[in-house]
Amino acid sequence: MKVAIIGAGPAGLYLALLLGKRIRDVEIDIYEQNPENATYGFGVSLASSSWGRMREADAASHDAIMRASYFGHHQLIGHKGEQILVERQGDNAGIKRLTLLKILKEHAQAAGARFHYDVRLESLDRFWDCDLVVGADGSNSIVRTCHEAEFGSKSRELTNRMAWYGCDRHFAPPFLIFKKTQFGYFWCVGYSHTELESTFVAECDAEAWEKSGLAHMNVDEQIAFTEHMFAEELGYGRLINNNSIWRTLTMVEVDNWSVGNRVLIGDALHSPHPTIGSGTRMAMDDSVALADAISDNPKDMVAALEKFRRTREPTKKKLVEARDKSILWYENVGAIADRLDPVPFVFDFMTRTGRISLERLHRDFPDFMARHGEIGRSYLEEMASA
Ligand SMILES: Cc1cc2nc3c(=O)[nH]c(=O)nc-3n(C[C@H](O)[C@H](O)[C@H](O)COP(=O)(O)OP(=O)(O)OC[C@H]3O[C@@H](n4cnc5c(N)ncnc54)[C@H](O)[C@@H]3O)c2cc1C
Numbered sequence: 001m002k003v004a005i006i007g008a009g010p011a012g013l014y015l016a017l018l019l020g021k022r023i024r025d026v027e028i029d030i031y032e033q034n035p036e037n038a039t040y041g042f043g044v045s046l047a048s049s050s051w052g053r054m055r056e057a058d059a060a061s062h063d064a065i066m067r068a069s070y071f072g073h074h075q076l077i078g079h080k081g082e083q084i085l086v087e088r089q090g091d092n093a094g095i096k097r098l099t100l101l102k103i104l105k106e107h108a109q110a111a112g113a114r115f116h117y118d119v120r121l122e123s124l125d126r127f128w129d130c131d132l133v134v135g136a137d138g139s140n141s142i143v144r145t146c147h148e149a150e151f152g153s154k155s156r157e158l159t160n161r162m163a164w165y166g167c168d169r170h171f172a173p174p175f176l177i178f179k180k181t182q183f184g185y186f187w188c189v190g191y192s193h194t195e196l197e198s199t200f201v202a203e204c205d206a207e208a209w210e211k212s213g214l215a216h217m218n219v220d221e222q223i224a225f226t227e228h229m230f231a232e233e234l235g236y237g238r239l240i241n242n243n244s245i246w247r248t249l250t251m252v253e254v255d256n257w258s259v260g261n262r263v264l265i266g267d268a269l270h271s272p273h274p275t276i277g278s279g280t281r282m283a284m285d286d287s288v289a290l291a292d293a294i295s296d297n298p299k300d301m302v303a304a305l306e307k308f309r310r311t312r313e314p315t316k317k318k319l320v321e322a323r324d325k326s327i328l329w330y331e332n333v334g335a336i337a338d339r340l341d342p343v344p345f346v347f348d349f350m351t352r353t354g355r356i357s358l359e360r361l362h363r364d365f366p367d368f369m370a371r372h373g374e375i376g377r378s379y380l381e382e383m384a385s386a
Pocket residue numbers: 006007008009010011012031032033034043044045046119120121122136137138139140141142162163164201265266267268272274277278279280281283
């Protein structure tokens with residue numbers, strides 16, 4: 001079996017290592033536009049709910065990822081100057097994106113995959129003799145755009161702006177802080193992936209973007225503005241720029257997951273949204289489902305790709321629904337934040353995707369609920385009857 005994978009992000013690398021380990025006589029070639037060891041972004045977090053699936057899919061890479069991770073739990077949510085601690089049962093594993101990619105690459109290489117860095121594909125013509133061509137090439141996928149109409153791809157641009165920075169401070173616990181400013185709402189997320197390194201995401205709504213003048217600043221001015229705006233949250237630390245452009249996000253959907261022997265996984269298939277923080281996990285879970293489907297149908301790619309969609313779609317649908325509700329919440333956060341006091345605001349935030357019931361809050365956040373459960377229960381009841 002001859003497989004070409006476009007993109008050496010988490011989805012492409014994980015698929016390569018799983019196929020290499022499971023399928024006999026497979027030839028796997030991975031094409032990546034960036035040089036080896038170059039990456040955008042700083043840390044990603046993998047929720048504890050995904051660890052079991054990773055261990056089951058491949059214990060060796062799971063163990064290496066866990067060894068290289070920094071574990072954190074709890075979160076501070078700040079609103080109207082008050083900070084509320086939300087303690088959760090179960091950790092998040094924070095890992096540097098580059099470290100995650102290195103581990104996955106090492107394991108994929110040991111499983112026989114061949115790597116071609118510095119190769120930006122503009123067409124898929126060279127893959128005419130492949131049994132499978134995988135678009136693991138992220139949100140601007142060339143595999144998807146080469147077959148735009150057949151995939152039935154549609155996109156919509158969101159209105160909020162965000163920039164993803166690094167910071168040379170440790171954040172304990174991780175935080176999500178909302179601030180009403182003279183320009184409108186700004187908010188930030190900070191989480192650590194080592195004892196000395198953190199990821200810091202700054203965001204604002206469309207009104208604040210225009211009024212603050214950020215739109216007309218150069219990158220250095222934007223950094224100075226953001227450091228000043230969030231000086232306290234940053235512990236007066238400096239932001240580290242790594243392609244940190246304030247941007248809107250575009251959400252892409254497709255009607256078809258595959259076209260002939262071309263299939264999409266990860267961000268190429270469904271755009272993630274950082275506010276549900278599961279892009280890497282969703283991408284790697286796609287790889288597991290595709291590797292499972294191919295292992296079960298190694299001689300019939302049509303059956304394998306049908307099975308991939310059939311088995312993966314129900315879970316993916318729920319995550320996409322949760323993502324869309326989270327997006328809606330964040331696109332309207334100014335009005336919600338103006339209306340609510342800190343504790344109800346935190347409950348509104350925690351239940352925004354419609355997936356977290358009062359029972360689940362009690363199960364997953366018992367200490368937080370012991371302090372604030374009464375206010376939460378009456379707020380949620382009031383919302384349900386409104
Ligand atoms: C601000 C922000 C914060 C985030 N935080 C988190 C987090 O905390 N936790 C989490 O789980 N996820 C997070 N994510 C999401 C996560 O980064 C992605 O969902 C994940 O990397 C998807 O993996 P992927 O392999 O599908 O795509 P990618 O990681 O995008 O990899 C695609 C690869 O394909 C390559 N490529 C693209 N086009 C071509 C081409 N034409 N030719 C050759 N190569 C090509 C790219 O260079 C890239 O290496 C965040 C994202 C953002 C924007």
